[in-house]
Amino acid sequence: MNSSNHIGSPESPKKGRREFINYLLGGSFAAWLISIVYPIYHFLEPPKVEEVKVSNLKVGKVGDMEKESGKIVKFGSKPVLVVRTAAGDYKAFSATCTHLDCIVQYRKDYGQIYCACHNGRYDLNGRNISGPPPAPLAKYNIAIKGDEVIVFKDES
Amino acid sequence: MENVVKKKGYFRELDKSLGISELLHAEVIDKTAPAPVHWWDHAGLSCFGGLTFLFFIMQTVSGLFLLVYYQPHPDEAYASVQYIDSYVNLGWFFRRSHAICSNLMMITVIIHMLKVFFTGAYKKPREMHWVSGFVLLLFTLGACFTGYCLPWNQMSFWALTVVTNSLSSIPFIGTYLVEFVRGGENVTGVTLLRFFAFHLIIPVTMLIFLLAHFYMIRKTGISEPL
Incomplete structure (x- = not known):
């Protein structure tokens, strides 16, 4: 091919038109690509789930839990650890470890709250006392109405 | 260069x-594409093989993304399909296009085969093109049917029951075959999981036959105008 007088050559006087067509084609290709990629991205986005707002939760009668025991309850979409201390008091904390989101448990043998993932420990006030957790557990409130134990969270 | x-x-x-x-x-x-000679060239009937492949690609893409939400379990399948239809962003679009394009693909396959048959394009040296194409027809039917079973609604369930049962009319091996495809004596959750697996295995196998089909056409060129 002789490139000096070929229409597509850079020296050609038709260069402007050819470039314009190239941009047009490139632009159309980009638009086409977006029209495919965007719906796929949108499809993969997790659909919004209507969350049920929970402001308080009955966890049972006062005598239901043994002293020095704990149990995990579902407070809306979040796990909450309810602990009954040796003295018989109830306490509630977010059960999500502040380190890497594992679920903590009450350990009777330690008398502490324990995270099995990386040996993190919290005392019964939710303070991080040993291991990797960087912050204390979030507190939930306990109310006892009659003999019903209720967990609730301050709205603030 | x-x-x-x-x-x-x-x-x-x-x-x-x-x-x-x-x-x-x-x-x-x-x-260069051969210049159109006959009315069927002008009518675009020679495009239907390519169109079928286009649908194959679309089915693969939409199917792969439906996998993200579909759950092949008898308790979950129907609910997950409803979830795709009503909650997933554009889920209805992906599911309906997967279903509609499967029908369109059957139509293009049939037009493609009719055109090849009536123009004699299957003749020597292109016999194996026809044979591989026929295998692809069977795979397409298989993919359509296994897909039809996956929503696990009444239509799926009874289609599955009737079609698998019809295999029992094959002499000698019929009853064994029914049990083989059902994964047991009856249509159960095991059957659903099997058909889900078949629905994925079939297109993968199909790809091998497709590549062979295309390679043959590239090698011999398309049939010259008669």
Whole structure:
């Protein structure tokens, strides 16, 4: 091919038109690509789930839990650890470890709250006392109405 | 090398390593299509093989993304399909296009086969093109039917029951075959999981036959006008 007088050559006087067509084609290709990629991205986005707002939760009668025991309850979409201390008091904390989101448990043998993932420990006030957790557990409130134990969270 | 598109930087380097524009020119851009001769060429009937492949690609893409939400379990399948239809963003679009394109693919397959048959394009030296194409027809039917069973609604369930039962009319091996495809004596959750697996295995196997089908056509060229 002789490139000096070929229409597509850079020296050609038709260069402007050819470039314009190239941009047009490139632009159309980009638009086409977006029209495919965007719906796929949108499809993969997790659909919004209507969350049920929970402001308080009955966890049972006062005598239901043994002293020095704990149990995990579902407070809306979040796990909450309810602990009954040796003295018989109830306490509630977010059960999500502040380190890497594992679920903590009450350990009777330690008398502490324990995270099995990386040996993190919290005392019964939710303070991080040993291991990797960087912050204390979030507190939930306990109310006892009659003999019903209720967990609730301050709205603030 | 004259044809290699002169691009700058990364594109040129990539192109040099992969030889994409060279391949594109040799196989697509500089390849001349035979001029239309007969009315069926003018009517575009020669496009239906390519259209079928286009649908195959669309089915693969939409199907792969439906996998993200579909749950092949008898308790969950129907609910997950309803979830796709009513909650997933554009879920209805992906599911309906997967279903509609499967029907359109059957139509294009049949038109493609009719055209090849009535124009005699299957004749020597293209016998194996027809044979591989027929195998592809069976795979397409298989993919459509296994897909039909996956929503696990009444239609799916009874279609599955009736169609698998019809295999029992095959002499000698019929009853064994029914049990084989059902994964047991009756249509159960095991059958659903099997058909889900078949629905994935079939297209993968199909790809091998498709590549063979295309390679043959490239080798012999398309049938000359009669």
